[in-house]
Amino acid sequence: MTYILPGAPWLIAHRSMLGVNQPHKVTLNGQDYALWQNDRGEVFALNNVCPHMQAPLSNGWICKERNTITCPFHALEFDGEGKLHREGKRDIQPFAQPLKLTVIGDCIWTYGDCEPRTGIPDIVEQIASKYDFIGIAGDKTIQGDFLSTWLINSDFNHQNGTHRELFQIVQNQMTEFDKNGYWYKVKQESTRANNSVRELLSNPVLFTIPKILKSTVEYFFPSVLVLYAETGSGPFAQVVVQYPQQQNQTKIYELIFAKFKSVWIKPLLRQSMLKAIDVVVEQDSTAIETRYPHQPTKIRLPNEEVMIYALELYREW
Structure with missing residues (x-):
């Protein structure tokens, strides 16, 4: 094996x-x-x-x-x-x-049947002690290798294409990138389009996204990553979990935590939030599963140093 x-x-x-x-x-x-x-x-x-x-x-x-x-x-x-x-x-x-x-x-x-090489991060327990657990979303087996699945979550450009309709992000700027071994962190600012009332009503998750969404993504390679953001209804933490099932199958699911400012808004936003994340994972899955076999990259985009660092960690493991 x-x-x-x-x-x-x-x-x-x-x-x-x-x-x-x-x-x-x-x-x-x-x-x-x-x-x-x-x-x-x-x-x-x-x-x-x-x-x-x-x-x-x-x-x-x-x-x-x-x-x-x-x-x-x-x-x-x-x-x-x-x-x-x-x-x-x-x-x-x-x-x-x-x-x-x-x-x-x-x-x-x-650790499966292997000897431990790195410790278990305690980040999920830290989050659980500060936030309310909302539920699990995006539970899926992706027909793609582990590295491709991890890299798409280190790609700070694909929201403009892959998730264009869902989040209406027109610009994404990476403002900070820190790294230390298997841990790395990115801060970003995402600018949302000027949405009509009809667009907002058809996609309620847009009500929770400010015009400029400031978020932090913290990585604990290769097990989990966490996206933190502050919305109009309160802060939330999105824990993305993935592990290799087979050589070309990767399991992914997300643990969603939040601290809503108003108790009454929790049931209203819970389902729309979980549904939106289901759509995100489905869109990422489609992007991975429909790609052609790997070829040398001929184009470079801004913010790709995060993916390059993740690739180095994988190859040096």
């Missing part, structure tokens, strides 16, 4: 994605895993392949009395250590292979 960025910490799930006593399938670096969370909040993960006749454990069910995952073929039960439960007894040796997890708050991290 060829690992993409071995030793990187991957945020493979948020608790809200798991439910309780429900199998959840995750694919990381070509390997499928079955995750589940019990009613005490404990999280477990096993190789998704049943060691008997290779059934996918994630298609089975959870026995909450014994905290086991049950194979859908023959109802064989395995606990979080991969040990088989049968006839009221628990085998000493594991048959199924467990996946080592690190659970911090609501975030479920793993």
